[in-house]
Amino acid sequence: MSDNLSQLDKLENQSIFIIREAYSQFRKVAILWSIGKDSTTLLWLVRKAFFGKIPFPVLHIDTTYKFKEIYDFREKYKTEWGFNLIIAKNEEAISKGMGPDKGKFQCCNELKTIALKQAIAKHGFRALYLGIRRDEHGIRAKERVFSPRDEDFEWDYKNQPPELWDQYKTKAADEEHLRVHPLLGWREIDVWEYVKRENIPVVDLYFAKNGKRYRSIGCETCCMPIDSDADTIDKVVEELKTSKISERSGRAQDKEDDYMMQKLRSLGYM
Amino acid sequence: MDVLSFVIVGHVDHGKSTLIGRLLYDTDSLPPDKIEEVRKASAQQGKQTEFAYLLDHLEEERKQGITIDTTQVFFKTDKRRYVIIDAPGHVEFVKNMITGASQAEAAVLIVDVNEGVKEQTKRHSYMLSLLGMHQVVVVLNKMDLVDFSQNSFNTIKKDVEEWFRTINIESTLCIPISAINGDNVTRKSKNMSWYTGPTFLQSLDSLQNRQLPQDKSLLFPIQDVYKIDGKRINVGRVESGFIEKGIEIKILPDGRVTKVSSIEKFLENTDKAIASECIGITTAESVFLDRGNVACLPGAEPVLTDSIPANIFWMAKQKFSKDQKLTIRCATQETSCRIETINKRINSSTLEVIEENGEVLENLEVAEVIIKTKKPVAIKNFNDVQELGRFVLVRDENICAGGIIIMVN
Structure with missing residues (x-):
C-alpha cells in the first residue's frame, strides 16, 4: 500500500469501518440486496470486511416484478459467493394481485416496505445494511449513517440522533431496528469507478443495448431506460461525467408527488 | 482529485441554504430536472425560485422555510471536489449542526450583514472552535440589503473578528456577498468595487485538506475479532502512524507485548x-x-488513565445531574463513567460562566469536567491525535454529549 490513499480507497475504508462497527454492535444483522449496482457494491464491501465469509444473511425483497436479468444475477452470485440468501415476499398482497396498476405508492409500500417488515419480524434482525447514497435524492441526503426506525417502522426525520465523528447511535429499547448506510458518502460516479476498479459484476441492464440503458434498476414495471450508447463501464463513467440528468429520473417513486419519497420513507421505505 | 468537506454554519435565516443553492447553480452542478423540481415546489409554496429548496427537502422544511437537519451535497471546481455540509441554524437543531460540523475539514460562517452577530453565530463558531476547526471562512451575506455599503461590512467584520479572538479562531478571510443575487459567490460583484479579495468560490480553493496523523506513532484500536479459517483476525482501523508485519506491538490496557505476524486484507x-x-x-x-x-508501539504508548480532563458540550434536552451514570466511547473503547467534577458550566453563546463546581448540565452548555471511568482508557490530547482525543458520552443508548480531551502536562 502506498503512502497516499486515493479517494476510492478512502471511501472503501470508511465503508468497511461502518460495516464492521454495525456488526460489532448488533451481530443479528442482514444486508438488503436489491441487486442494483449500489447494493451489489455494498455486498462486495461486506465480503471485503469479512474476508469473503459473510457472517449474516443477504436479504432480497422480491416484489415479483423485477427484471429477469435481476433474478438470474441473484442465483448466479448466490452460488459463486456462497452466502445465505433470504428471499422475502409479501405473499398475501401478491396473491391478491397487488401491482403498480393499483397505485404506485400503494404497491411500493405493500410489496417492499411491508415485505421488509415481515422479514424483520420473522428473523429478528436488529440492524439492516442498505446501499443508499446521499446524492441520490435530497431526502436521502438527510440520513444518518446509523438511522433508527421505531416500532411502527417510522423514520423520525425531525429528531435524528446526533452522530459525532465515527460514533454512531446504538439501539434503544423502543426502536424496532437500525438502518446502517455504509455508502452514504459515495456518489454515483464513485460507485461506477469502484465497480470498474474492483471488477465487481453488475446486472447488464446498466449497459446500453439498441441506444437505451438503465441508470437505476428496480421493478421492470416502474423503471424507464435512458437514451445512451454507453455499453461498457468506461463509457458509463464517461457518460456520467458529462450527463446533466439526475440518476433517478427514470424512477416512478420520485415523480408522482413532491413528497412521495418522504412519505414512503417515513413509513419505512428504503 | 482531492475532496474537501466543509460545513456552513450560522444563525437561522442568515442564508446558508441559499448560499449553497446559489453555489451549485452558478457552478453548473445541477441537473435541469432538479432545477425544474425546485421551481415547481417553490411555485407551490407561492414563492420565487427558492435556492434553499435544493437542500431543504423535507416538507416541513419547505413549509416553514428553515433547515431542520444537516445535509450533504457535492460539487467540484477545476481544483478539486467538495462535499458541502449544510447545518441548520435554528437553536432547536444545534445537535444536527454539531453532527454536520464533526464531519467537516473546514467551515464557513455566514452572517447576515443587516442583523450582525447573533446568538447562533456565536454558538456555532464556538462549537467549531471546540471541535478543533482551524479553517473558517467568514461570509457577510445580504449585502444587497445595505446597498453594498463598505461601512456596514466593516462594522460587522470587526464584530466577528472580535468574537473570534475571544474563542480562539483565526480567520483570514471575510467576504461580502449577496447569495440570492450571486454577488462575490462565484463571480466578482460589480456592486462592490471596494472589495478586492477573493470570491467565495476562490476562497474555498484556498482551504487545506486535513492531514491524517500518518507521521504520529501507531495507534490501532481493535474493532472486532473474527475467526476465519482457523485464524483469529483482529480487525480495526489504523488511527495514527502505520503498522507493519513483523513489528512488536504493545496491547493496552494490560500491556502485553506481541508481534504482528500478518496484515490481512481480503484478496x-x-x-x-x-x-x-x-x-x-x-x-x-x-x-x-x-x-x-x-x-501501540512499546515506548510510545498513549496515556492510560481512569481520569479524563475534557471540555464537553451537552446536547440532550434532558438535563444531566452528577449522580447519573454514563457510558464513554472513545474510538472503540467503551466503559461506564461518571462526571466527577464540573469545574465550569459555560453558556455556549455568551461564554458566560454559569457556575463553578456545578452539579448539573443543561442542553447546549459547555463544561470543563473531569470524567472518572470504570476501566482505564487509552487517550491522547485532542491536538495531538484527534482520533483518541475525542469521545462521546452516552445515556440510555443516546449520545448526549461530545468531548475533547485536554491534558496539561
Missing part, C-alpha cells in the same frame, strides 16, 4: 497499513485481543 497481499486503513492483523503468540484493546 490483497500487504505487509503495511497506514492511518485510516481498515485492516486485520494476526499476532505471533495466540494472544486474545478484544474490542477496545489498543495496539
Whole structure:
C-alpha cells in the first residue's frame, strides 16, 4: 500500500469501518440486496470486511416484478459467493394481485416496505445494511449513517440522533431496528469507478443495448431506460461525467408527488 | 482529485441554504430536472425560485422555510471536489449542526450583514472552535440589503473578528456577498468595487485538506475479532502512524507485548497499513485481543488513565445531574463513567460562566469536567491525535454529549 490513499480507497475504508462497527454492535444483522449496482457494491464491501465469509444473511425483497436479468444475477452470485440468501415476499398482497396498476405508492409500500417488515419480524434482525447514497435524492441526503426506525417502522426525520465523528447511535429499547448506510458518502460516479476498479459484476441492464440503458434498476414495471450508447463501464463513467440528468429520473417513486419519497420513507421505505 | 468537506454554519435565516443553492447553480452542478423540481415546489409554496429548496427537502422544511437537519451535497471546481455540509441554524437543531460540523475539514460562517452577530453565530463558531476547526471562512451575506455599503461590512467584520479572538479562531478571510443575487459567490460583484479579495468560490480553493496523523506513532484500536479459517483476525482501523508485519506491538490496557505476524486484507497481499486503513492483523503468540484493546508501539504508548480532563458540550434536552451514570466511547473503547467534577458550566453563546463546581448540565452548555471511568482508557490530547482525543458520552443508548480531551502536562 502506498503512502497516499486515493479517494476510492478512502471511501472503501470508511465503508468497511461502518460495516464492521454495525456488526460489532448488533451481530443479528442482514444486508438488503436489491441487486442494483449500489447494493451489489455494498455486498462486495461486506465480503471485503469479512474476508469473503459473510457472517449474516443477504436479504432480497422480491416484489415479483423485477427484471429477469435481476433474478438470474441473484442465483448466479448466490452460488459463486456462497452466502445465505433470504428471499422475502409479501405473499398475501401478491396473491391478491397487488401491482403498480393499483397505485404506485400503494404497491411500493405493500410489496417492499411491508415485505421488509415481515422479514424483520420473522428473523429478528436488529440492524439492516442498505446501499443508499446521499446524492441520490435530497431526502436521502438527510440520513444518518446509523438511522433508527421505531416500532411502527417510522423514520423520525425531525429528531435524528446526533452522530459525532465515527460514533454512531446504538439501539434503544423502543426502536424496532437500525438502518446502517455504509455508502452514504459515495456518489454515483464513485460507485461506477469502484465497480470498474474492483471488477465487481453488475446486472447488464446498466449497459446500453439498441441506444437505451438503465441508470437505476428496480421493478421492470416502474423503471424507464435512458437514451445512451454507453455499453461498457468506461463509457458509463464517461457518460456520467458529462450527463446533466439526475440518476433517478427514470424512477416512478420520485415523480408522482413532491413528497412521495418522504412519505414512503417515513413509513419505512428504503 | 482531492475532496474537501466543509460545513456552513450560522444563525437561522442568515442564508446558508441559499448560499449553497446559489453555489451549485452558478457552478453548473445541477441537473435541469432538479432545477425544474425546485421551481415547481417553490411555485407551490407561492414563492420565487427558492435556492434553499435544493437542500431543504423535507416538507416541513419547505413549509416553514428553515433547515431542520444537516445535509450533504457535492460539487467540484477545476481544483478539486467538495462535499458541502449544510447545518441548520435554528437553536432547536444545534445537535444536527454539531453532527454536520464533526464531519467537516473546514467551515464557513455566514452572517447576515443587516442583523450582525447573533446568538447562533456565536454558538456555532464556538462549537467549531471546540471541535478543533482551524479553517473558517467568514461570509457577510445580504449585502444587497445595505446597498453594498463598505461601512456596514466593516462594522460587522470587526464584530466577528472580535468574537473570534475571544474563542480562539483565526480567520483570514471575510467576504461580502449577496447569495440570492450571486454577488462575490462565484463571480466578482460589480456592486462592490471596494472589495478586492477573493470570491467565495476562490476562497474555498484556498482551504487545506486535513492531514491524517500518518507521521504520529501507531495507534490501532481493535474493532472486532473474527475467526476465519482457523485464524483469529483482529480487525480495526489504523488511527495514527502505520503498522507493519513483523513489528512488536504493545496491547493496552494490560500491556502485553506481541508481534504482528500478518496484515490481512481480503484478496490483497500487504505487509503495511497506514492511518485510516481498515485492516486485520494476526499476532505471533495466540494472544486474545478484544474490542477496545489498543495496539501501540512499546515506548510510545498513549496515556492510560481512569481520569479524563475534557471540555464537553451537552446536547440532550434532558438535563444531566452528577449522580447519573454514563457510558464513554472513545474510538472503540467503551466503559461506564461518571462526571466527577464540573469545574465550569459555560453558556455556549455568551461564554458566560454559569457556575463553578456545578452539579448539573443543561442542553447546549459547555463544561470543563473531569470524567472518572470504570476501566482505564487509552487517550491522547485532542491536538495531538484527534482520533483518541475525542469521545462521546452516552445515556440510555443516546449520545448526549461530545468531548475533547485536554491534558496539561
